[in-house]
Amino acid sequence: MLNPFLNRVAPGILEILRRRTDTMVRGVGALILGSLVWKIVKTVRHLAKPLPFPGPQGAPMVGVALELDPNTALARMRSWIKHYGKTISFRVFTTTFIATANPDTIKKILKDSNKGLIVRQLNSLNLLPKSGMFLTDGNDWKMNRKTVDPIMAEPNVRGMVPVMSQMANRLVHVTSALADSSGMIHNWEPHTWLQLAALDFTVATHFGKDYNLLSPLGSDGSTDREFVHKTFRDFLEGFDFMLKHIQLAPLMKNRYPFKLNQNVAKVASEKNEIFSIDAC
Numbered sequence: 001m002l003n004p005f006l007n008r009v010a011p012g013i014l015e016i017l018r019r020r021t022d023t024m025v026r027g028v029g030a031l032i033l034g035s036l037v038w039k040i041v042k043t044v045r046h047l048a049k050p051l052p053f054p055g056p057q058g059a060p061m062v063g064v065a066l067e068l069d070p071n072t073a074l075a076r077m078r079s080w081i082k083h084y085g086k087t088i089s090f091r092v093f094t095t096t097f098i099a100t101a102n103p104d105t106i107k108k109i110l111k112d113s114n115k116g117l118i119v120r121q122l123n124s125l126n127l128l129p130k131s132g133m134f135l136t137d138g139n140d141w142k143m144n145r146k147t148v149d150p151i152m153a154e155p156n157v158r159g160m161v162p163v164m165s166q167m168a169n170r171l172v173h174v175t176s177a178l179a180d181s182s183g184m185i186h187n188w189e190p191h192t193w194l195q196l197a198a199l200d201f202t203v204a205t206h207f208g209k210d211y212n213l214l215s216p217l218g219s220d221g222s223t224d225r226e227f228v229h230k231t232f233r234d235f236l237e238g239f240d241f242m243l244k245h246i247q248l249a250p251l252m253k254n255r256y257p258f259k260l261n262q263n264v265a266k267v268a269s270e271k272n273e274i275f276s277i278d279a280c
Contacts, residue, residue: 043094053098055088056080063091163204167197170214199232 047061058064067076077099080088087100100106150156174193178185196213204210213229 046094047091051089051091051096053087053089054084055090056084058091062093065092068092160201160205163201167201167214170200170212171197174214195233196229199229202232203228 051057056064056067059066069076077088080090081099081101086102087098087105089096089098091097171193175185178187180186193214200211200213209228211228
């Protein structure tokens, strides 16, 4: 049954509308089909181009997507780098990726590129502190070099190297003590051990006191050890918060309303405690 509105339309006009509608539908279909064909041709031409660097070819259309399992992807790329060289390329579907283990190549790209570039950090599990002299590069290093240079002067280094060696030996002893008969460490907390070793090093070189925080068996000055550990730990946590909000740092003083923030309060209170340790 026709719509009552169409019943009032002249049959000739309906015939014209039907013909035009069919033409429009066929035209839209042809346009969609042509667009799909063009995309397929473009994709095939892109996939036909050689990779910019040596690397695995993978399967047609999908590349190496089926080989990059989340649990084994890093090991797989390491094996590719050993096989093809320090700089490799591969495709995941239609996207070409370039991976390099050559520091000089990375530095050259950072220097010559006029576009924003993201360098993915290997510290994805946060097992190491996110900032520091040994994890800083580029402009951050240049800005802080004048501050670091006096610390790294030869007389200071000569005095610090023996202490660093002592802390390294303690780390070795800790890992050996926690390993089972097969050499496996089940309670693996390297970030905690490194922080304790760094704190021992700081206290020993700056305050002349060795609390041996890496050893849970040490009983000498246990109260002082816990006090020093808590003081520096809270200060560093608060200071890390300040660095992450550096734009507001000049305003974040130990007064209301910023005093209500636990991290700001830590920096202010523990700073005084550190000064008291220094005065002892």
